[in-house]
Amino acid sequence: MTDSRKPQGAVASDLVRRAEEAGQDYEVGLESLSQMQLAWRKFKGHRLALLGLTILGILIGVAVLGPLLLPYNFATIPLPDKIVYEGRPPSAEHFFGETGGLQRDVFRLVVNGARTSLFIGFSSMFIGVVIGTIVGSIAGFVGGFVDNFLMRIVDVMLSLPVLFVILVASRFFGNGNVILIVVIFGLFSWMGISRLVRSQFLSIREREFVEAARAVGVTDRRIIFRHILPNAFSPIVVSSSLIVAGNIIGEAFVSFLGFGVNPTTPTWGNILSNALTFIPLGNWWWPLFPGMAIILTVLAVNFIGDGLRDAFDPRSRA
């Protein structure tokens, strides 16, 4: 690499002329925005998405900090002051009301439940996205027999009655361990992502910039990690947000049936499950607030997903 290829023939005036010609048609702004910054700018213009982000932020804040401020220690649950079977409606002291039976504060339950429910929703999504991205990348990049084999596995996984398998697995492997639930949900949420990533690989690997990278000698590894995956990023993010919502509902459902997380650990689904027998007594506040929490979270996550989809769509302009 010597300077021998410095433009010998090119006189300074030549370079100036070229620069003038190149600059003529367009002036490039001095402020540079990366794709991510552009996406963020568009995301900010999406009101519902911002609302969703705020709600989710508050919920996550509550989930992380809440239990520290409002501890719910089962060992120190005070005995009910008098033997009442029914719960108590919202009051100044317990503004989400109290449960029947042990008379626990519903607000504290919901706050403690947020931690488990959100943890399950996000970590199982993470597992699913990692597996799905790896499987989809291999299938899409290698192609041929490998692709066929992996996609048939996906087909089989998708045809399994997921709920039944989850119920059986959670009974089989122990009683209501949170990590177990996370792993089970994770193992059942990668198929959509893997199909998505595969299709992204199939389309992006034929794009001209990938060919250009090949032409200058770029390795497959770098093509995958620097060219294809970053361009497949947005659909992955969008569909992961939907997985979070799905898995939070799924967890609530499984816990509601009594096959999920150990009933003594509050999750939104568990609270609902416990409330079941009290609903005929008119204890509406007991299921209402955890139910609202689920709806709010899922809505927030879906709004964020919508906002991300718009923000990453190159055809929409902020």
Added chain:
Amino acid sequence: MTEMTTSTTPMAAGEPLVRVKGLKKHFPIHGGLLRRQVATVYAVDGVDFDVQPGEIFSLVGESGCGKTTLGRSLLRLVEPTAGTVTFRGRDVTGLPAGELRALRRKMQIIFQDPFGSLNPRMPISDIIGEGLLAQGLTDRKTRDSKVEDALETVGLRREYTRRYPHEFSGGQRQRIGIARALALEPEFVVCDEPVSALDVSIQSQVLNLLLDLRRDFNLTYLFISHNLSVVQYFSDRVGVMYLGRIVELGTVAELYRNARHPYTIALLSAIPEPDPRRRKKRLVLTGDVPSPVAPPPGCRFNTRCWLREKLGNPERCVTEEPELRVLQSGHQVACHFAEDVTSAAVVAVAASQPAIAPAASEPA
């Protein structure tokens, strides 16, 4: 009459930089339940030509005639099915991955689409510097300064390295694509329709840039285009492609003045006339280009050939595939009856065709 069926160029003065011999690229079509191969696309089907050091060799032809596939198989961006490509006397077609990477420094490509050929998620410094990195230049600082040099050479500001492709116009993006190829200091560059996606006002700038760069860096171009005017302005020699084969090959002066293949003549007659008051007779070809899945037997052009019609459909056109042969004038043509092509014959055929409808309003 010099009847030769050799594929070497008559003007071979010294060793050619690139020699293409019998190059074929066939794409299988899979179908049916068992994904069996049901057909083959004969995209490039036996092409021979040489490119001399320092020259601009152009390939012209309609869409789908295999020009692009040919350009890509020279660089092995698609693997040729058969035939050889020799670069500086070395066969490129069998090279293992490591040596191929080293060769990529010497043979580069400029793409047609200035939007699709730059990764939207990469800053310019990475787009241009990536090749240098792949070639083992791991030092960020040297790489960046080389990237800036390359930017300056193509007329862009050195400060643009941190920008992203979407911030540039089409012409500037094309310059970035050129800088990417140039950063590797190649000797041979395949220009795959480098200006056809650009505004006409920008086209000439980019063409002139390419000419400047050739002078400054002693480059050799394989210029792929469907624009005959651009080719005439730009190149030294031209190969005309039809359905995966070269049907005529010669110097620009020779080919534009004295074309001998019926297809070339029809193409040339389609060049738009800039003066609206002058109407010229066009030789309009009938029908479409046959599918490259099933090229016609014999001469590939026989389904649309006006000369064959005029000669009373000789048997030879459908039974025997014409090879490229060298004519007296020095250029090569793949037609059995090239000698029957005279200006009188062309005029007669053109006259028998309906004139192109004049524009609605005559210019004053």
